[in-house]
Amino acid sequence: MAPQQLVPQTDNIADVYATDDASAKSVAPEIQARWRNLVTQFTQIYGKKPDFVARSPGRVNIIGEHIDYNLYDVLPTAVSVDVIIAVKVVETQGAEATVKISNVNPEKFPSREFTIPSDKDIDIDPTKHEWINYFKAGVLGAMKFLRQNNPSIKPASVEIHLDGNVPPGGGVSSSAAFVCASALAVLKANNHNVSKQDLLDLAVVSERSVGVYSGGMDQAASIFSERGYLLYTKFFPKFSVEHVPVPEADEEVIFLVAQSFITSNKAETGPRHYNLRVAECTLAAVVLAKLHNVTLEKDNSSLGYSLRNFHEKFMRKEGRLQDPLEYQLDSVIQTTTELFSQEQGYTREEIAKLLDITVPELESRFLSSFPVQAERFLLRQRALHCFKEARRVLDFKACLSHAKKLDEKRLHYLGQLLNETQESCQKDYECSCPEVDQICKIARRAGTWGSRLTGAGWGGCTVHMLPKSKVEAVSQALKDEYYSQKFPDLSQEKLAQAIVISKPSNGSFLVQGT
Numbered sequence: 001m002a003p004q005q006l007v008p009q010t011d012n013i014a015d016v017y018a019t020d021d022a023s024a025k026s027v028a029p030e031i032q033a034r035w036r037n038l039v040t041q042f043t044q045i046y047g048k049k050p051d052f053v054a055r056s057p058g059r060v061n062i063i064g065e066h067i068d069y070n071l072y073d074v075l076p077t078a079v080s081v082d083v084i085i086a087v088k089v090v091e092t093q094g095a096e097a098t099v100k101i102s103n104v105n106p107e108k109f110p111s112r113e114f115t116i117p118s119d120k121d122i123d124i125d126p127t128k129h130e131w132i133n134y135f136k137a138g139v140l141g142a143m144k145f146l147r148q149n150n151p152s153i154k155p156a157s158v159e160i161h162l163d164g165n166v167p168p169g170g171g172v173s174s175s176a177a178f179v180c181a182s183a184l185a186v187l188k189a190n191n192h193n194v195s196k197q198d199l200l201d202l203a204v205v206s207e208r209s210v211g212v213y214s215g216g217m218d219q220a221a222s223i224f225s226e227r228g229y230l231l232y233t234k235f236f237p238k239f240s241v242e243h244v245p246v247p248e249a250d251e252e253v254i255f256l257v258a259q260s261f262i263t264s265n266k267a268e269t270g271p272r273h274y275n276l277r278v279a280e281c282t283l284a285a286v287v288l289a290k291l292h293n294v295t296l297e298k299d300n301s302s303l304g305y306s307l308r309n310f311h312e313k314f315m316r317k318e319g320r321l322q323d324p325l326e327y328q329l330d331s332v333i334q335t336t337t338e339l340f341s342q343e344q345g346y347t348r349e350e351i352a353k354l355l356d357i358t359v360p361e362l363e364s365r366f367l368s369s370f371p372v373q374a375e376r377f378l379l380r381q382r383a384l385h386c387f388k389e390a391r392r393v394l395d396f397k398a399c400l401s402h403a404k405k406l407d408e409k410r411l412h413y414l415g416q417l418l419n420e421t422q423e424s425c426q427k428d429y430e431c432s433c434p435e436v437d438q439i440c441k442i443a444r445r446a447g448t449w450g451s452r453l454t455g456a457g458w459g460g461c462t463v464h465m466l467p468k469s470k471v472e473a474v475s476q477a478l479k480d481e482y483y484s485q486k487f488p489d490l491s492q493e494k495l496a497q498a499i500v501i502s503k504p505s506n507g508s509f510l511v512q513g514t
């Protein structure tokens with residue numbers, strides 16, 4: 001991957017959205033209308049046309065769930081829904097730069113005005129779930145980055161109009177799309193053409209400032225994806241990406257995304273859901289390291305100690321770093337099965353004892369970055385999910401990479417891997433929910449090769465892999481057996497949003513001269 005590959009710029013939105021080379025110059029009418037609307041409204045509100053539009057998409061994760069913060073490889077791709085931000089740089093009147101920001105949906109997202117301090121970080125109150133917090137997170141990351149190169153930089157004042165159509169809390173990374181587009185907008189407004197790598201680094205830092213200790217998968221997929229490819233993303237020993245094509249098959253292979261409409265706001269449910277899992281995996285890693293008498297240095301995972309880090313140190317001690325990763329993972333799975341025998345999980349006292357430290361030390365070292373609500377930590381189940389999921393990602397990628405063509409056998413194998421991921425998310429990681437389980441069952445019965453939750457889970461989105469000829473039957477089955485039962489008064493518009501065919505799309509883009 002070219003380390004300094006800049007975020008691409010264009011004056012033609014066909015370069016952003018055309019997904020099939022055949023229609024490389026044509027863009028779906030509703031996308032054209034959405035862009036025209038953004039620019040027209042901008043001009044109505046601010047009296048002038050915008051200088052440029054910054055955009056970054058949501059992502060669907062094909063396989064590799066809840067393992068990015070453990071620094072294991074994942075396989076997402078960008079989808080076409082995105083956040084588009086029209087920007088105009090204006091004169092700074094007072095002492096500090098001002099931001100005027102409005103949204104195409106003013107009832108839900110009222111206009112706001114705030115200043116950007118030039119000598120310190122902008123303050124964000126993560127306990128107040130304000131829609132502009134994500135834009136402020138982008139400002140925070142971008143200004144931190146710009147100040148590194150130019151400590152006395154005077155930020156530009158800007159007028160902003162924003163349209164995001166990534167369903168929030170929907171598991172297709174609305175938050176990452178929002179933060180990446182925002183940071184990109186601020187960097188461009190300050191005349192900095194940013195590399196994809198730099199945008200990624202600052203976007204991950206920014207997203208954590210709104211209180212969610214996520215991995216880097218969403219931001220990587222939002223920034224680095226290229227249309228037609230899945231984005232094989234590695235975090236260890238350092239970040240890198242590989243664009244993996246989906247080989248031809250007798251029938252076009254479709255990835256379909258279906259909303260459960262059960263929203264899960266990670267910022268609120270973190271202490272007993274997402275952030276708790278991050279803590280459980282971290283504790284599993286440090287206990288496994290202690291039991292194998294290996295030392296973990298701090299890594300760049302959310303809490304500084306990851307399962308991948310333990311895996312590396314354990315294999316180094318066994319002198320097996322040259323073994324294929326698959327075999328290494330088999331051994332790590334084996335030792336986890338043997339060492340973590342308690343199905344009912346471990347209390348703080350039991351973990352502290354295993355680590356030879358006191359409970360207060362345990363709290364301050366591993367449980368003080370963010371609140372978690374749990375009496376027991378299910379180290380066995382969470383670690384086994386992650387190691388086995390990391391193994392499935394390797395198998396999924398190997399199957400794609402070694403095939404010229406995907407025959408029935410391979411397609412069923414890929415689908416089976418997705419189904420195993422769902423099973424593990426349900427049983428070992430407990431991040432599914434009854435509605436998502438039901439959607440997967442309905443879709444499989446109607447003809448998908450594989451169906452599973454995608455993203456954090458606890459609601460949100462599902463992703464399905466199926467032949468083009470089954471799209472109609474699967475969509476109909478979901479409408480008849482899920483949406484009409486569960487949400488009988490769902491509007492036609494919401495129903496249309498519920499099921500999206502997500503072709504692997506482009507990542508972040510700057511569009512000028514709109």
Ligand code: NG1
Binds near residue numbers: 212
């Ligand atoms: P979503 O569901 O898009 O919020 C979250 C994390 C990812 C990853 C997935 C689970 C954030 C911002 N992103 O994605 O890093 O951990 O869950 O694989 O929390």
Ligand code: MG
Binds near residue numbers: 173174175176218
């Ligand atoms: Mg998110």
